[in-house]
Amino acid sequence: MASKKSPNPIDIHVGSRVRLRRMMLGMSQEKLGDALGITFQQIQKYEKGTNRVGASRLQNISTVLKVPVSFFFEDAPGGQGEDGGFAEAPRSYVVDFLSSSEGLALNKAFVRIEDPKIRRKVVDLVQALAAGADEEE
Incomplete structure (x- = not known):
């Protein structure tokens, strides 16, 4: 009855940033899941953007991955862009490279x-x- 809708671009972006940081630290999905008290399958769903990360969970993830919450929103779609004053140029190529x-x-x-x-x-x-x-x- 409920229709399958595609993941929100922000959820996909946040998930890809979780994956990027986790990989930079050499941490497995299982280890991150254990630290958060959830399964590695749930981490997979977050990283793919199929499940949205709630605010409190994102705060916990940022603590475990040792980055500020803002890290997960850097270069997010629909962000400030060129109108952001001192905002840096998009670094998607860096994210793609490190991913x-x-x-x-x-x-x-x-x-x-x-x-x-x-x-x-x-x-x-x-x-x-x-x-x-x-x-x-």
Whole structure:
């Protein structure tokens, strides 16, 4: 009787930010669920946006993931955008990058490189590879 409606874009965004932060910390869905007293399946539903995260639960998640509640709404659809004064430019590419397993692995490895000259060489290598991929297209 109740019709299946698609998740709200804000719920999807908040869920993706929960997933991003959880992955940045290397925390499993099960571990986050245990800390909140809920199942990992519920965490999956939050992360997909199929279940809306209530205010008190979002506060608990922010405490466990060690970020302010505002973190979950950064770059949300329908946000301030260019009219926000000092608002930063959208960083969706950063979120997309860190949401991928390759991006997360690359980021974790990169921050462990202490020598700035080697870090620069890594950036130069990635830029050269990207330029090569552009030429092949």
